[in-house]
Amino acid sequence: MVVDDHPMWRDGVARDLDEAGYEVVAAVGEGGQAVRVAAAARPDVVVLDLQLPDLSGVEVIRGLLAAHPPVRVLMLSASGEQQDVLDAVKAGATGYLLKSAAREEFLDAVRRTADGDAVFTPGLAGLVLGEYRRLATAAQPADDAPRLTDRETEVLRLVAKGLSYKQIAERLVVSHRTVQNHVQNTLGKLQLHNRVELVRYAIERGLDTDS
DSSP states (O other), rough: EEEEEHHHHHHHHHHHHOOOOOOOOOSSHHHHHHHHHHHHHSSSEEESSSSSSBHHHHHHHHHHHHHTTEEEEEEEEEEOOOHHHHHEEEEEOOOETTTSOOHHHHHHHHHHHHHOOBBBBBTHHHHHHHHHHHHHTTTOOOOTTOOHHHHHHHHHHHHHTTOOHHHHHHHHHHHOOOOOOHHHHHHHHOOOOHHHOOOOOHHHTTSSOOO
């Protein structure tokens, strides 16, 4: 689903997705409408603009996740401001891409978002990880955290370092699907919803450092 209040941009994004073989279940211009449609259409990925006439992007993200929890949200915005990026990610966005991205970069981001990767315009990933590390300095890990297998912990450590599923698969000499399965199992054990939350969990426990 595509959500953007500029008709020409919205139609262009939907057309690019359609031509790339994706099924666009809806293209809407308001946040409230997006939440209602998502509850019924149940899209796998929502490409969402930050600035909408009725609701903020953060409000829409929260509404989308409440209406259809499995959905993954890829922000596609003209704003690269630090606070905008962090607010979107903290609300539950899976990734954040600037509208200056090339068509192929955008389509690759949609594919990776659908696969569960956290996708960011170059430079923004470091910003997000840095903020999580800052927040982690005051975090106290729970003593009763669920037990992960050695391989799940290994995958989690690589996720926290910002590696994509493909890079993790190559590092561990396993298939992309195997990495996805480990991540999904870990999400279930930890009762987390997406890769962004998983990264924050890992960083709070110092798994992004070489210890």
